[in-house]
Amino acid sequence: MFKARSLLATITLSTAFIVSGCDVKVKPIEGGKEIAQELERHKIKRLTQQDIINTAQKYGDSIVVTAERLHVQRLTEHLAQGGMAAALPYCQPESFEEVETQQHKFGAISRRFSERPRNPQNQAKGATAQALARYSKGQEQQATVEALSPDEIRYTAPIYLRDETCLSCHGTVGQNLSEADDSLIKQKYPQDQAVGYKAGDLMGVWELTFDKLDLVAFLNDQPKKSRRPR
Secondary structure (H helix, E strand, O other), rough: OOHHHHHHHHHHHHHHHHOOOOOOOOOOOOOOHHHHHHHHHHHOOOOHHHHHHHHHHHHHHHHHHHHHHHHHHHHHHHHHHHHHHHHHOOOHHHHHHHHHHHHHHHOOEEEEEEEEOOOOHHHHHHHHHHHHHHOOOOOOOEEEEOOOOOOOOEEEEEEEEHHHHHHHHHHOOOOOOOHHHHHHHHHHHOOOOOHHHHHHEEEEEEEEEEEHHHHHHOOOOOOOOOOOOO
16 A cells, blocks of 8 residues: 555656656648738728828828829820820720729729819819819818718818820810810810810819718728619
């Protein structure tokens, strides 16, 4: 009996000594750092209304800058290559593929409006006309962002005639704009009012509406939430 107890005590003591004297090494999970980073990236961000407004400002600016840069670039190229007939199809920068890609990414829809539009569909009305009037009176000079509703954010930015290339399409008939080109424009846009501008003139306003759910989904790297038609 005594020998059994002694043997049991010896085994217990030896086991404790072995366990306490050994470091248990756990093999790191392969790609563990990357997994942690990915989980952090997909973590849902807590966004305030101001966060969303600031984001709409940032991406609205990005869309407008891209659209206006490509607009001038493509008009210049096609006017040089084939004159007004070749340039006319490139007068709608909001429909450029690169611009539409950004719009889809950020949950936005963009339009341009004017008091003197080339296309009657771009006639400024209602709240858009009021925003345009503030730019015209100098009450606003930069892009502005506001909540239209709990679901939509509106971004507006003035459109100025900053590049003299635009005078080839929007200048004074008989001076910057030839009579032949004016006739060609009127074949496509019979109610054209968008002529007689000078460099630096306010021509209209960009209006982008952001779907808040889509914008928040983009910020959280999640699938689009809204079902708003494009």
